[in-house]
Amino acid sequence: MPLYDELPSAWPSPVVALNRTEAVPMVSGPAQALGELAKSEKDARLARYQYLPTVKADLLCRMGRSREAATAYGQALELTGNAAERAFLVNSNAWLVRTEHGHQEPHRPQGPLDAASRPGSYPKRPGSVVRVSGGRRR
Secondary structure, three states: OHHHHHHHHHOOOHHHHHHHHHHHHHHHOHHHHHHHHHHHHOOHHHOOOOHHHHHHHHHHHHOOOHHHHHHHHHHHHHHOOOHHHHHHHHHHHHHHHHHHOOOOOOOOOOOHHHHHOOOOOOOOOOOOOEEEOOEEEO
16 A cells, blocks of 8 residues: 555546545555545546446445445446447346345455456456356456
8 A cells, every 4th residue: 555655646647546545455454445436526627527426336345345346336337338348237237226125145246456456366467367266267
């Protein structure tokens, strides 16, 4: 976290601040990160930035706040035009709906925050195979 704390002074931007917020759950938990995310939500420069509600949805999901997470995934879906990102958001939202209705599914769709929280498991390039807990994903 010390380097993330220094980055905004070297490169002050709302996106850098949001990136720092993404690292907070790994150190202080998702509730702390959600509190810091509130600052980014007040920044008008991020009003149409699709990753802001995506990060919020991930944090809410980690906290078990499924309905709020689904709303945030919906907001992110409205803001993105990228087909791969849209597919991830649709799958994540569908997973929330299924699990909220009692369907037991062991894992939610994996996103960038999940990969980052497992040292050594992030892809080196798009489409590369990543080992996660003995399984594989693309």
